[in-house]
Amino acid sequence: DAKTTQPTSMDCAEGRAANLPCNHSTISGNEYVYWYRQIHSQGPQYIIHGLKNNETNEMASLIITEDRKSSTLILPHATLRDTAVYYCIVRVATGNQFYFGTGTSLTVIP
Amino acid sequence: GAVVSQHPSRVICKSGTSVKIECRSLDFQATTMFWYRQFPKQSLMLMATSNEGSKATYEQGVEKDKFLINHASLTLSTLTVTSAHPEDSSFYICSGLRSAGGEKLFFGSGTQLSVL
Numbered sequence: 001d002a003k004t005t006q007p008t009s010m011d012c013a014e015g016r017a018a019n020l021p022c023n024h025s026t027i028s029g030n031e032y033v034y035w036y037r038q039i040h041s042q043g044p045q046y047i048i049h050g051l052k053n054n055e056t057n058e059m060a061s062l063i064i065t066e067d068r069k070s071s072t073l074i075l076p077h078a079t080l081r082d083t084a085v086y087y088c089i090v091r092v093a094t095g096n097q098f099y100f101g102t103g104t105s106l107t108v109i110p
Numbered sequence: 111g112a113v114v115s116q117h118p119s120r121v122i123c124k125s126g127t128s129v130k131i132e133c134r135s136l137d138f139q140a141t142t143m144f145w146y147r148q149f150p151k152q153s154l155m156l157m158a159t160s161n162e163g164s165k166a167t168y169e170q171g172v173e174k175d176k177f178l179i180n181h182a183s184l185t186l187s188t189l190t191v192t193s194a195h196p197e198d199s200s201f202y203i204c205s206g207l208r209s210a211g212g213e214k215l216f217f218g219s220g221t222q223l224s225v226l
Binding site: 101 | 154155156201213218
């Protein structure tokens with residue numbers, strides 16, 4: 001079962017940073033935080049994942065609080081193509097399933 | 111990112127027929143693949159975990175005799191919806207687990223199944 005809580009929807013102005021929060025208050029010490037997004041009628045796309053340190057790649061940054069009970073996905077300069085449903089998933093590093101919660105529907109506004 | 115190919119992308123079939131969906135990892139070996147289904151405006155629901163060379167593990171409430179999964183090689187898994195009925199109409203999505211560089215799941219583009 002999903003172990004995360006996310007807002008149902010968010011809006012963001014084009015060109016601004018989009019900050020998507022995720023609560024995972026019951027996360028275990030060996031569970032990673034993964035972020036995926038799904039554009040309408042497509043398969044989900046991997047964005048980023050991390051354990052406890054902040055992570056950055058070409059798509060986004062992941063900020064994990066020190067107690068690891070919440071995290072924020074940051075899209076630094078949102079574009080219209082970033083409009084999608086964003087899913088936050090917690091999962092043990094190896095061998096376990098990926099369970100999707102309800103996600104956050106992000107709309108980037110021109 | 112890694113590439114997972116899924117086909118067909120769309121299939122329409124008559125009630126009572128069987129439909130096979132293929133999922134291939136094109137540039138990595140996927141010992142484990144997962145199959146999901148998604149209804150309109152809902153999240154992805156995990157159906158089963160497919161491990162190469164062994165029987166699939168099904169989630170609670172998913173009928174293993176209706177949704178046959180075969181994972182005969184490290185790059186191919188198939189899902190067969192047997193004796194499909196209109197309530198099986200859904201978006202089916204496969205994914206392959208890549209271990210290199212930390213485990214990440216890569217998804218196919220999905221199959222929209224419509225059963226008439």
